[in-house]
Amino acid sequence: MRVQAAIWGVVTLFVAATIAATASLVARGERDAVRESEAKAERFVSGAEAALNRTLLGVDVLLAGIDSLLRPAVRPDGSLNAPHANQLLLDLTSRHLLVRDVAVLADDGSVLAAAQPNSQRMGVDLPKGFAADVLAQSAPQLAISAPVVNFATSERVLYFARPLRLASGRSVLVVGEVPASLLATILSQAIEIRGLVVTFEREDGQLLTSVPPDERLMGQKLSPPLDLRQATGVSQRAPGRLGAAPAIVVSRPTLYRSVMIAASIPLDAALAEWRRERGDILKVAAAFIAMFMAAGGFIQWQMARLGGARSEVARAKATLDQALEAMADGFLLCDADDRVVAWNRRYLEIFPWLRDVIGVGVPFQTLAGAIAPALLPEGNEEERRAWLERRMAIHASGNGMYEQELAHGMVVHAIERRTPDGGVVSVTRDITAAERALARAKAAAEAANESKSQFLAAMSHEIRTPLNGVLGMNGLLLNTPLTPEQRRYAELIRSSGQTLLTVINDILDLAKIEAGRMELEIVEFDPSATLDEVVSLLSVRAQAKGLAMNLKMPHDVPRALRGDPSRLRQVLFNLIGNALKFTEQGNVDIEVSHRPLPEERVEMTIAVRDTGIGIAPDAMPKLFDRFMQADATTARRYGGTGLGLAISREIVDLMGGRIEVDSAVGVGSTFRVIVPMVRGDAERLSAAESTLHAGADMGGLRILVAEDNGVNQILIKAILDQMGHYSDIVGNGIEAVQQVQSTHYDLVLMDIQMPEMDGEAATRAIRSLTDGVASIPIIAMTANAMVEHREAYLASGMDDYVSKPINAKALAAAIARATSRNTV
The missing domain is CATH 3.30.565.10 (Histidine kinase-like ATPase, C-terminal domain)
Incomplete structure (x- = not known):
């Protein structure tokens, strides 16, 4: 019974404290809401007055400067050159975003000059008596008209006016047209205040413009008018300027004392958010009271269950420990401070070096530091420190994984994930068998890729060699007299051969791309x-x-x-x-x-x-x-x-x-x-092209051709004959080495795959000769088209490379390059 009395006594105290706190919050919330709205209105009016003063002053300065602006348009006789004056005024308004039109009026109201064509033709529709009042001023000053509807744009505008004496001595009225909507935009200042109403008024209460706009009241006199003595920028309680509802009203005069600005915030709008908050506070208070009442009954019931819950927790912990011990993977749990919370037996089997280190509360960095020497037994201190930094970075990410080969040969894969409370759980798995299988699969894939490359190279050579004969002989055939039917057949052969060559080249390029061997020759x-x-x-x-x-x-x-x-x-x-x-x-x-x-x-x-x-x-x-x-x-x-x-x-x-x-x-x-x-470098390119063209145009070279295929021998000799060169043919590399020693040649065209001695071996043998023979230009001429083959040919000492099927133009360019380099 004592426990029950204590529980309900505490509940009663909490309920009483909640009621008192709620009443205090409600009263203070109302005061704060009103004060905040008053401060917002005062800040707003201060900013709006500054913006409006800058605007009014800018318009006043603009109108006062019309005299100087129009001096170039005054004729010697004192009259005004209307077209010139109109243009000057139009240029002025185009630079002033607020004033849409400026007009100069005679004392009878006629337009002497205006920026807008409508005003020039139809005049300016000023309020009745406004022009006479402005011209009758004893001291010239800016006057602002009541809002009127511009007959040309059907938009409400205000006219700003000043009396002015032109350079000719003539008294005129200068009028600037300002859309009421633009003044409203300046007054609004892009500030969102709930329920705010801004008015721009004369001292007699006439409404010039407002935000939000009210077309019904525009130009009407508001009652009562603002009192200049109370327009201090300090908030007051009064009826709203555009309605009779109680409001917070702040007013300030402008630099031009005849007009003032006022901001009104209805009390209902000022207190609207507070009233919603008051409802929320009351709901929360009621919820707390209900919660305290429910808590009293719940605590009584909970006390009875507490003993049973403790035993249930003990059983759950024992079950979790058994599950962790039965896991085939290593398990480690660290808390939000990165200290050890729990681990299982398998974790220590994977990392036996931690048996004497691990414990509840031990920092994870201590575990990693203890593993580093065992994983890198032959590493120095810097290597171990680098490994430790990488390991801690992965662990700190809370969403990483890593693989590591341990000192006893095991390969492990660990996955670490962040727990909801900021800790890290790590699961480590033995993947030694999978890693070895992956290595075998990688080796098999690399071997298959290499076999594919060798197959493509062999097929390229075997296809290009006969294709060289087909396309070459076809080209020679087309250079002979043929009947139209024979020429059509020969051209079809060439087209089909070129199509086959394109397919072969595409497949070889694809093989280079897949092998990552596609290279650019810059x-x-x-x-x-x-x-x-x-x-x-x-x-x-x-x-x-x-x-x-x-x-x-x-x-x-x-x-x-x-x-x-x-x-x-x-x-x-x-x-x-x-x-x-x-x-x-x-x-x-x-x-x-x-x-x-x-x-x-x-x-x-x-x-x-x-x-x-x-x-x-x-x-x-x-x-x-x-x-x-x-x-x-x-x-x-x-x-x-x-x-x-x-x-x-x-x-x-x-x-x-x-x-x-x-x-x-x-x-x-x-x-x-x-x-x-x-x-x-354009100059260097031009020089190289000149040398190349000069070499390509020259004929009469003595060329040795090393080629074992009989058809290709006939073809190459025919091509060289057409170029005007003299050629000798040999069938293998041994004969080529012997021939260059017995006869002077300007160039050697060297096939690669030949019996007895291939082209690369023959080239190396020639380069090892003396008496100047070693420097003879040698061009590789082969059906092998892979990039690595070309690099091998150049490495063996060859000067250039042409692929089969032989293109006469490409062969001539290669001969020109090789011979030009040899003569430089």
């Missing part, structure tokens, strides 16, 4: 020449389809840039070739633009527009995927592997640029290549 080049070359080569295809192809290139395109022209040319061939392929009628336009970037760089933009079939919106996301085309019918109708755009995007990404696409079905597509490049 050289100086002329972008205009590169674009002209691509367009010229593809113009034949455009003419065959009856399409117009236009290249629009500005005259100020940089003369020299540093980049990979061959890869850029490949991208343009793909994009322009696609535009021609998918356009049946109309035109294909190539437009070039550029813009400067910092650090002597230029952003080149090449847009390819066509009037073709377009691309559906649902096909856009997969447009650049490998082996994908816009839809299933595209490949059947137009052909293609679906690799061109994928490879083009990879190349442009490698250049640090991007490809953008705009398209509409049935209208056409626009592909934009945007690539940043470094500016090159």
Whole structure:
């Protein structure tokens, strides 16, 4: 019974204290709400008065300066040049955002000059008697009219006026038109105060404007008018200026004593939020009283259950401990202060070095510090400190994971997560078997990738070698007299061979991209020449389809840039070739633009527009995927592997640029290549091109060709004969080494895969000779097209590289480069 009496005695005290505190809060809340509204109104009026004073003073200064402004428009006879004066006033109002119109009126009210054409034609509709009152002033000062409706704009305006004497001595009235809405905007100051009403009044109570606006009262006299003696900026209790409800009223005069500003906040609005708070306070107080009453009964019931709860907690803890001990993973729990709370047996089996260190309350950093020497037994102090910092950073994140190989060979994976109270729970798992399986899978994948690269290299060589003979002999055949039917057949052979070569090149490029071996060869080049070359080569295809192809290139395109022209040319061939392929009628336009970037760089933009079939919106996301085309019918109708755009995007990404696409079905597509490049040396490029052209034009070189394939021997000799060179043929590397020692040659074209001695071994043997033979230019000529092969050829001592199928133009350029370097 004593416990029960004590419980209810305490409940009674709490209820009484709640009632007293509630009454005090309600009374103080009402006082604070009124004081806060009074302070808001006083601050608002002070700020509004300052803003309005600046506005009125600005208008007054503007009107007072009209005399000086109009002096250039006064004729010698004293009359006013109206057109000139109108323009001067219009220029003035265009610079003044508040005053919409300024007019100069004669004493009879006629307009002598005005900024707005409506005022010039129709006059200024001033309130009755306003002009006479202003002109009758004994001392000139600013006057403000009652609100009137402007007949031209149907908007309420105020007219600010001053009497003025022009330079000619003539007395006039200067009037400035100010929209009432603009003054209201100045008065509002973009401040949100609940229930606030702002009025701009004359001393006789006439309302000039208000916020919010009240069209019914605009121009009416408010009763009673504001008392100038009480317009001190201090709040008073009075009826609201636009209503009779009790309000907090604050008024202040402006610099022009005839007008005043007042702010009214109705008491209902000032106390609205407090009344809601009062209701909340009463609800909370009632809730507390109910809670105290309920608490008294609950405590009695709870006391009976407390004993049973204690035993239940003990059983729950024992169950949790058993669960932790049964876990196959290591478990560690730290509190918000990063101190150990609990762990299980498996955790110590994984980290046996902690058996003598771990304990409740031990900082986690102590555990990590004890593990570091065991994990890095051969490491120095700096290495252990670095490991400890990384481990603590992962642990502090509360959302991390890490893997670690322990000193006894076990590999563990730990996941750490933050608990709701700020602690960290860590679960550590033995992944030794999984790690070893992953290593074996990684090795198998790398071996498979290497096998794929070797297969592609071998297939490239085996396909390019006969294809070199086919395309080369076909080119020689086309240079002979043929009947129209024979020439058409030969051109079809060339087209099919070129298509096969494109497929092979795309597959090789794809293999390079997947292996991460795609590289750029950065050289100086002329972008205009590169674009002209691509367009010229593809113009034949455009003419065959009856399409117009236009290249629009500005005259100020940089003369020299540093980049990979061959890869850029490949991208343009793909994009322009696609535009021609998918356009049946109309035109294909190539437009070039550029813009400067910092650090002597230029952003080149090449847009390819066509009037073709377009691309559906649902096909856009997969447009650049490998082996994908816009839809299933595209490949059947137009052909293609679906690799061109994928490879083009990879190349442009490698250049640090991007490809953008705009398209509409049935209208056409626009592909934009945007690539940043470094500016090159135009003079050095011109000198190199001059040397190259000079070397390409010269004939009569004596060239040794090392080639084991009989068809290719005939082909290469024929190509060299057409260039005007003399050539000898040998079938392997041994014969090539012997031949250069017995006869003087200007150049060696060296095949790579030959019997008895391959091209690389032969090159190294020649470079080891004496008597000047070692410096003879050697050009690799092979069907191997992978990047690493080219690097190996240059490393063996070769000067340049041409791939099969042999392109006569590329071969001539390589010969020119090699011979020009040899003569420098």
